[in-house]
Amino acid sequence: MTWAPNHDASIEKLWKVQNSLTVGLIMVPRQSFTTCKPSETAKDVQRRNPNNFSFFPVEHEGRIIGLYDAERWFSQAAPDTHVADDVQPLSEDILIAADASIFDFIMQADRHPTNLVVSGSQIAGLISLSDIQQLPVRAALFSAITSFEMAMALAITKRWPDPAEWAALLPEKRRERLEAEIAKGREGDTAIDEIAYTQFCDKKTLIVLSGALEMGRGKLEKALGRIERLRDPLAHANEYAGSAAKAKKVCETVRTLVELKNMIFSFLQGREKT
Incomplete structure (x- = not known):
C-alpha cells in the first residue's frame, strides 16, 4: 500500500x-502590566525596574497613551527627564491586533520589539521580542x-x-x-x-x-x-x-x-x- x-x-x-496561533496566546494581559506615569522621571522608572523590563506602557488617567523605553537605563544612570517628554506615542508601529497571528508579529519583531495588543477599542495586552521563546x-x-x-x-x-x-x-x-x-x-x-x-x-x-x-x-x-x-x-x-x-x-x-x-x-x- x-x-x-x-x-x-x-x-x-x-x-x-499557523494562523490560528495568535498573539493573544502569548501576550502579557493588561491587568499584569507594570506601567509608568507621564509625571515620573527616567530616574523614577529605573529605580523601580529591578526586573529590567525593556518597555513600560505609559498610563494617564486610566488610559494607555504610549510606551516608554527603559532599556536605555540598564547600564547607565537615568536622568531626571520626565516620561511625558520622552514617551513613544501610540502609532501603527507599536500596535498589533489580538487576533493577529504570532507569525505576523515575528515578521517585524526585530524592528518593533514591543507591541501593545489591541482588542476592540482597548489595549488588552503587551507582547515583546522575548516572547518569541514561548x-x-x-x-x-x-x-x-x-x-x-x-x-x-x-x-x-x-x-x-x-x-x-x-x-x-x-x-x-x-x-x-x-x-x-x-x-x-x-x-x-x-x-x-x-x-x-x-x-x-x-x-x-x-x-x-x-x-x-x-x-x-x-x-x-x-x-x-x-x-x-x-x-x-x-x-x-x-x-x-x-x-x-x-x-x-x-x-x-x-x-x-x-x-x-x-x-x-x-x-x-x-x-x-x-
Whole structure:
C-alpha cells in the first residue's frame, strides 16, 4: 500500500494551523502590566525596574497613551527627564491586533520589539521580542518551516518527475541512506512518496540545483542554511532564541523563509502553465 499525501492540501492546513496561533496566546494581559506615569522621571522608572523590563506602557488617567523605553537605563544612570517628554506615542508601529497571528508579529519583531495588543477599542495586552521563546511560537515556527519543506518537495518533484533523476543528484552517502529508508518502507508495507524520505539537508541540496528559486547560488545556500539552523533546535526541542540577538535572527530568518516560499510558488505556477 502506498500512502501518497496531497501536499497542496497539507500545506494549506499547516498555514491554517499557523494562523490560528495568535498573539493573544502569548501576550502579557493588561491587568499584569507594570506601567509608568507621564509625571515620573527616567530616574523614577529605573529605580523601580529591578526586573529590567525593556518597555513600560505609559498610563494617564486610566488610559494607555504610549510606551516608554527603559532599556536605555540598564547600564547607565537615568536622568531626571520626565516620561511625558520622552514617551513613544501610540502609532501603527507599536500596535498589533489580538487576533493577529504570532507569525505576523515575528515578521517585524526585530524592528518593533514591543507591541501593545489591541482588542476592540482597548489595549488588552503587551507582547515583546522575548516572547518569541514561548511554546505557541515554537509551534508556529515549526509549522512554517514544515510547510516550506513541503513546498520544496513539490518544486523538486515538478522539476524532476522521475525520483531516479533527483536521487542521482544527491551525494553518495545521502543517496544510500535514502535507498535504505525506501527499501525499509516497502518491506513494512508503509511506502510513501520517495521525496518524503528525504531530510531537509537533501531538499536543500536539490532545491539549489533545481533552479526553482531566482537567487544566486551562494546567497541561496546561505539562506537555506539559516532556515535549517532554526529548524534543527525547533525539531529537537532545544533553545533557539535565548537572547535578544538570537531572537532578532529568528525574525530575519522568517522573512527569508517567506521570500523563498513565494519564489517556489511562483516556480510551481509557471511550471503548471507550460
